[in-house]
Amino acid sequence: MNELSINGEKIEELQSLASQNLFMHAQQINDWAGDLRIFVKGEGVWVTDINDNKFLDSTGGLWFKGAGYGRAEIGQAIYEQICEIETPPAMAACIPQIELAGKIAEIYPDKSARSFFTSGGSESVETAVKMAKKYQMNTGKSGAYKIISRRYSYHGATAMAVSLGKPSTSDTMGPEMPGAIHVQNWDSYRIPNNMDPVDYAIHCANQFEEAIKHTGADSVAAMIAEPISVSFGIHVPPKEYWQRLREIADEYNVVLIADEVITGFGRTGKYFATDHWDMIPDITTVAKSLTSGYSPLGAAIATKKISDSFIGTEKEMFLHLITFGGHPGSCAAGLKNLEIYERENLVENSKKMGDYLLNKLENLKSSKIVGDVRGLGLLAAIELVSDKNTKEKLPASLEIQKKIPMYLNESNIFTFRAGDIISLCPPLNINKDEIDFLVEGLSSAINRIEKEV
Numbered sequence: 001m002n003e004l005s006i007n008g009e010k011i012e013e014l015q016s017l018a019s020q021n022l023f024m025h026a027q028q029i030n031d032w033a034g035d036l037r038i039f040v041k042g043e044g045v046w047v048t049d050i051n052d053n054k055f056l057d058s059t060g061g062l063w064f065k066g067a068g069y070g071r072a073e074i075g076q077a078i079y080e081q082i083c084e085i086e087t088p089p090a091m092a093a094c095i096p097q098i099e100l101a102g103k104i105a106e107i108y109p110d111k112s113a114r115s116f117f118t119s120g121g122s123e124s125v126e127t128a129v130k131m132a133k134k135y136q137m138n139t140g141k142s143g144a145y146k147i148i149s150r151r152y153s154y155h156g157a158t159a160m161a162v163s164l165g166k167p168s169t170s171d172t173m174g175p176e177m178p179g180a181i182h183v184q185n186w187d188s189y190r191i192p193n194n195m196d197p198v199d200y201a202i203h204c205a206n207q208f209e210e211a212i213k214h215t216g217a218d219s220v221a222a223m224i225a226e227p228i229s230v231s232f233g234i235h236v237p238p239k240e241y242w243q244r245l246r247e248i249a250d251e252y253n254v255v256l257i258a259d260e261v262i263t264g265f266g267r268t269g270k271y272f273a274t275d276h277w278d279m280i281p282d283i284t285t286v287a288k289s290l291t292s293g294y295s296p297l298g299a300a301i302a303t304k305k306i307s308d309s310f311i312g313t314e315k316e317m318f319l320h321l322i323t324f325g326g327h328p329g330s331c332a333a334g335l336k337n338l339e340i341y342e343r344e345n346l347v348e349n350s351k352k353m354g355d356y357l358l359n360k361l362e363n364l365k366s367s368k369i370v371g372d373v374r375g376l377g378l379l380a381a382i383e384l385v386s387d388k389n390t391k392e393k394l395p396a397s398l399e400i401q402k403k404i405p406m407y408l409n410e411s412n413i414f415t416f417r418a419g420d421i422i423s424l425c426p427p428l429n430i431n432k433d434e435i436d437f438l439v440e441g442l443s444s445a446i447n448r449i450e451k452e453v
């Protein structure tokens with residue numbers, strides 16, 4: 001037993017308390033009550049649970065652990081800020097908010113971009129959508145309220161954001177936001193009729209144009225998409241897809257929002273995923289790796305074109321307020337996090353280790369059930385199928401969404417999401433040995449499933 005171990009009695013007490021009083025997010029109480037996974041320590045890509053078991057965290061928390069675990073200096077930066085002044089008086093600022101906005105503009109393709117800070121991804125999406133509507137009001141398209149998004153996307157848990165992902169938890173929310181329109185997502189694996197991938201990508205992007213034409217361009221405020229949708233299975237589009245979205249947005253005067261809550265801050269081997277495709281969205285939403293999860297923070301980053309439209313009288317002002325959006329402690333965490341990124345070349349490491357990971361994953365294709373491996377930087381997916389020709393999914397009776405996490409756990413790899421699609425999003429400071437360890441564990445889990453098929 002090391003110094004982290006907590007005695008059995010304390011563990012029982014915690015389990016009992018959790019069973020009675022804790023609401024876990026998006027999890028069925030029956031599944032965890034009495035047996036909740038509790039973690040007590042993190043270092044690099046490794047996490048240790050309350051029973052002293054060590055795991056490689058293959059999804060980097062909930063897709064946000066850019067700089068990895070155990071960065072005491074980020075904790076110290078938060079502490080120092082809070083000891084000086086934890087929050088400014090109303091409608092004023094603290095130094096880290098200003099400096100972080102400047103830092104984001106420095107790494108963002110539009111150097112005069114303005115950041116509106118929030119406390120997380122859903123709020124960033126809410127903010128971006130409201131900005132888009134207000135931009136349209138201020139620039140002459142005052143009746144524009146519709147938002148076009150893609151089916152099977154995820155843009156957050158709040159009532160508006162949930163309307164943009166389909167189908168998701170909106171079934172528990174009653175009617176969705178009026179004006180939410182959903183179009184086809186981009187799928188790199190099931191391209192119909194042997195179509196050329198670029199032609200198909202343009203065909204998928206054109207679904208936004210179809211929807212705009214059908215509903216009337218004057219009523220459409222914005223279109224929103226994740227550069228690479230994790231909820232839809234990590235399909236990387238060719239650059240023509242986002243370039244076509246940009247063209248459509250310009251042609252019909254629709255605000256283009258890139259939801260980079262997962263892909264932002266180096267995940268794909270560049271600071272922003274849209275940097276791969278030589279185009280600039282009008283608004284980019286970020287959160288998660290902005291602080292690597294050390295403190296809650298998000299932002300809607302608006303290009304000058306958008307933010308300048310709010311300059312004028314009170315009528316033009318963007319009237320939007322979130323009490324703890326851009327909390328100074330969180331902004332201090334963001335600044336320190338990005339300092340670590342630069343010092344340790346984490347964006348470059350994401351590219352290098354991402355290439356290494358993808359190369360190794362290719363070898364898994366020798367398994368009869370590995371239909372596809374794909375990814376960009378350190379965001380990758382393995383798709384399992386029962387037949388590689390038809391790309392048919394594995395039968396539900398196999399319950400792989402329960403088995404794969406269990407098998408990976410036995411190889412000391414932690415994942416919360418693995419089924420037909422095994423998603424990988426490890427901390428950006430992962431090294432080759434750790435990738436070898438991860439791929440070995442994946443290979444052994446997949447071999448076990450293959451034998452059961």
Ligand SMILES: Cc1ncc(COP(=O)(O)O)c(C=O)c1O
Binds near residue numbers: 125155230262287
């Ligand atoms: C693409 C995307 N947008 C928005 C959100 C919502 O972020 P949050 O959970 O911080 O509110 C998420 C969360 O996973 C996300 O993946």
